[in-house]
Amino acid sequence: MVMALIPFSVVAQERAKEPTHERTLPAESAVTSTGQVTIKGKPVPYKVTAGTQPVWDKDGKVIASLFYTYYERTDVTDKGRRPFVISFNGGPGSASVWMHVAYTGPKVLNIDNEGYPVQPYGVKDNPNSILDVADIVYIDPVNTGFSRILEPKTERSVFFGVNADIKYLAEWLDTFVSRTGRWTSPKYLIGESYGTTRVSGLALELQNAHWMYLNGVILVSPTELGIKRDGPVNDALSLPYFTAAAWYHKALPADLQQKDLDAVLPEAEKFTIEEMIPALSHGGFLEEARKKQIAAKIARYSGLSESVVLEHNLAVPTASFWKELLRDKGFTVGRLDSRYKGIDRKLAGDAPDYNSELTSWLHSFTPAINYYLRDVLKYKTDVMYNMFGPVRPWDNTDDKTGENLRQAMAQNPYLNVMIQSGYYDGATTYFDAKYSMWQLDPSGRFKDRLRFEGYRSGHMMYLRAEDLVTSNEHIRDFIKKSTPAPGQPAKY
Template structure:
């Protein structure tokens, strides 16, 4: 009887299934068929944080500056970069030095320091220029062993507190995770925007809104701080007292072909003078007595001659080439071969070619040795290899041992920030606008005569183009030094350049109650 009932039941199931298929419905799965697997959508977990974006350690120290023993505390740590939703997207590493025997911070200046690259850490000005410690180098800036640091008797910490900031992917600064797009940080405008936001956070956290504030930037850092001067005013409503441009870039200021070609000649002359490659009547003059003659020739004769190109009369071409040879240490022949437009790369290779040396790009006092003397440019930057030699061990030892900042992260002297979006660079004009809108704002430019990357005469040209009407002249100043891109590596210039910043700060501080008006 049970067999009959089971057979009837199976027959009814088959019949029902057949009827459903005839009616167009989906077939039911057979009782013997396995159930289809359930597929769940899994959200990809975000990358793990690369850095704690909000942590710091404080240590206490003393330094003697200008004969006075000055106590200070050093804060080494990270502070977040926030996105539009208030979430941290990066942690910026900073080192902040505060003089501790001054209780009222309101009138005390705050200096915010950036290096350049783009992609360079703040190490250079931190342990070789304005900070309370110096790396071990000789009096001309060459590396010595043992590596290490010592007190900096020329530091500006006596007159201002200082914070050194490492942008994203430099020093110990990192994005929160690998999912954060690089476009948030790596470009002229993006860099300025997020750093202005970060400065706002830092100033608020440290209760420094009342303090007179200064920016200092070196190399590409001058592009950065020139843009920040206006961005801080317009987006953070933070008005500065001063901006210091150390070895400034072109700041987005237009240079036509003839102008760009000609403006390097005074730098050529300075470098040739240093290496004793000029004619005797020029060589016997002091550097600063000789250069005005070259500058005058550059502006009034060389630029118009290059502008005429092939239509310059042959006799005039030879006359101009002869003067260029006299001022540059190069032969008239190679100058004519370049149609009066000698590339800097060729100059670095050619000047001492007969002696078997090249000269450095960032500091042309340095000499290098190439595989062969032939060629159009040096094999390497002689000065940069020297600097990495002397800077990398001290900064790693100092941060971890003296400042007690413990991390397994590598300190990126140069970090991965490319591709870098260079569009929209109007930073020279940004700085001009900031000065026009803020009568308190002063600018100091510092240049090394032997800097072939950001040469001193191009820095002067920046100033001329920023102030075509001459109305800002009283708040723009320039200083030159007998060294290169990092003029402070030479002991004599370290003392002089820090003193110039010290004087600049004093000069740019308004008297109590003095209104900001024209």
């Protein structure tokens, strides 16, 4: 396949004109280019800036530099009313590459329709980008992408923890919004995976510490957001995901397999809530006859044998599921996207040897982002682009990000939240995401401001061509519906 690239015109360069031949990143740099992409049949001209902006300590000393890529539509006259999307990925320790060149940006990977790598590596135009309705900045936190600590004496705890991450990124965003003149724009945060923890915390931190109020937060494949679900609830919430993965691999009983996925999943969800959680709550004191009944239903909805379910006392770990589902066929299934199959050294064992989906993704993403930033956008540096960077140890204590998001919503009547999940994601499962949404609003007062969308793909649902279209359209619709009409007040 020959990929057509829109020619870029480099119109301004500062401090990134030539390779530095040093593996250090400048605290301040920018390379600006122009381009055009056709979205929904209409041309969208834009300016893109690839650059760095410092992180300062409390005394005003530069301690780190964050790399960003900022897209602005250039034929918009009223910048103050133009929505502005701030995009983070997760890990923690993951760069912003994933959503940047595979989801919302004007360029996407050269992959097949199901998300598998093809050659030649690279990028092509994204006709589904949200750039028609919003400007976007993709940000790499410290030690991800090109971003680095510059002051070696700085304690790692300043950056690497749930709340430390939120605090320094909020301060960085305050400066970025000021520099780019986006204070009056409707603002949105989007995060994927651990990025959902990040943006949920940022929603309240930006609001309370920087007086920056948002219109929306988009949670793509969300984490648990610090919302407790220990014990039977935690053990049971994976079952509907098991159902989805087994349905995809045609491992369910014939009567379920012949139904559409949309008809099967509600059955599994109902059983999980109404029967499985109560049964698990009885632990070892569950009556033997009832235990066998529950085991039979879990086997029915998971594609596993009753004996395997009973061996795990009705609570099959996800790692065991990935190993067991296709064991008789000689394959494992992927963690982040169970459509992907892997081959282990031996059939025996309790977990796969490797994540089959992640190796596939790195295969296509790594050459594409290096080519795009260095050769197309002309950002010249000898710093290695960290797909996953060193951010350990990471302090996970005092994670109240779900409650932080609830508080931000309560205090800001404009703030809306949308969750996007792939049914075949076994790391941050779609039903766990639904549970988070339910617990995020225990009063039930925010139902009209909370939205869930599911897709027939995995952790990065946008890698599947069909879901790339629908998931971007859902974001586009979310932005339009949560941008208030002129003069519409923020009040209850």
